[in-house]
Amino acid sequence: MAGNTSVPGATVVARTIALLAAFDEEHPRLTLTELSQRADLPLTTTHRLVNELTKAGALTRTSSGYVVGQRLWQLGTLAPVQTDLRRLASPFLHDFYAGTLATVHLGVRDKLKVLYLDRVSGQRSVPVVSDIGSHLPLHATGVGKVLLAHAPEAVRREAMKSLDRITPYTITQPAQLKAQLDRVLTDGYATTYEEMSIGGCSVAVPIWQDETVVAALGVVVPSLKRDKVRLVSGLRVAAHGIGRSLSSRRSGTR
Amino acid sequence: MAGNTSVPGATVVARTIALLAAFDEEHPRLTLTELSQRADLPLTTTHRLVNELTKAGALTRTSSGYVVGQRLWQLGTLAPVQTDLRRLASPFLHDFYAGTLATVHLGVRDKLKVLYLDRVSGQRSVPVVSDIGSHLPLHATGVGKVLLAHAPEAVRREAMKSLDRITPYTITQPAQLKAQLDRVLTDGYATTYEEMSIGGCSVAVPIWQDETVVAALGVVVPSLKRDKVRLVSGLRVAAHGIGRSLSSRRSGTR
């Protein structure tokens, strides 16, 4: 489109995506200059594109920078993760929370991370890092271990390459993690013991839709000593219910 | 960018937005051809743009068409309506629901519609049309009336021009609606009586953040005869709590 492009070959769509990708959990609000730096685009170009996105409602300008606009939020509500999984799972999460008062999570695998789709927690629950829409490592969360255990072999291998230590109890030995993942497949649930945050343990089970694990359901509690069996069976009931709801809705999804 | 453009003056960003805007509640899944028709773009152009969006994760291709991708959903979670309003309001909605078992709604005004940000409902609740992310008319919903009453005069005038009839009880006379909106300002709450759906009445109150109405909170019940006073005071407590949470968080928002 333009003659004097600094990086020929880059398309407008790619630049636009780069701008949007500049927003993340740590940077939900960015100034024009920050956007231009994070997207690695000249200020002028950023200005033009951002203006247009703002006019369209994709971004909103505030006194302290640009934020993601309502229009994009609304588009997000049309994504299958929201319309199918999250909407159907929500009542099950709430029922489970009501029975245990422990923080409940719904997550899917997004490449080599867990993407948290929903969370129900209260005042008394163990404080947790995860928020809706946030990404956490696969190897240090209950939900993550379940998803990784059921992931294709290539993904498992790739994930093993970067087992970052988060707490002293995080599993960083590939062999140890592999053994755990194999047990997840046979046992049907995964656990963590202070591997993501001190004082927080978790159990998680897979959610099946027609032979495939599409998501995982987990709880975070201070300790697993007493309640593990009870939690696992409760999670299984909920996960089974979610899976059935999923299958009975539109089936021609993939 | 291109010499032989059918509609000169249209930018790539505008075309891309048009493509994304082709998705809505009734059309969360579209084929390439449908996208090209709904966005009013040549098939070839659509193909190129959609391919790029898919590569970037903004859209996902399924066997039966394209859907909004995880990447866009995640971006949406960074919007202030989600991070601020919805996240802070969620516990209040749940508390209120637990106490009344009536469907609770959180909404903001988006131009001349209500945009529903959250909804908590159960099995026994009155069935309602609204879903998270959906748009409903301002004049036929409790939440909408509150938001319209507190909207700028220009918006009120504009909204008065199209008072579509939805049920036999929908208010379609501008004068009658105006009188109601004035009462909303003095009373501090709005009501509807089967104006949106038969068998459903609603009450709603504004949520204030520093002198400004930023959202509205409402319930839907089968009848208002008995419980109106109790519901209004409960809603006010919740709305006040949400408003205070909002003010105490980041203040440099606008």
Add this chain to the structure above:
DNA sequence: GGTAGGCTTCCGCTGAGTGGAAGGAAGCCG
């Protein structure tokens, strides 16, 4: 095996997009 519907590839033309430079605007500091 015909044909209809949807998707993909090809390719020459050109104006939309580019980004440096210069010009505000707003805030801070000595």
Add this chain to the structure above:
DNA sequence: CGGCTTCCTTCCACTCAGCGGAAGCCTACC
């Protein structure tokens, strides 16, 4: 109060990214 910094906006000439018609491809259905 004038200079300095930071951030945003406007201007403009150059040119290649984007455009879209045409043709080809692949299922699926009759």
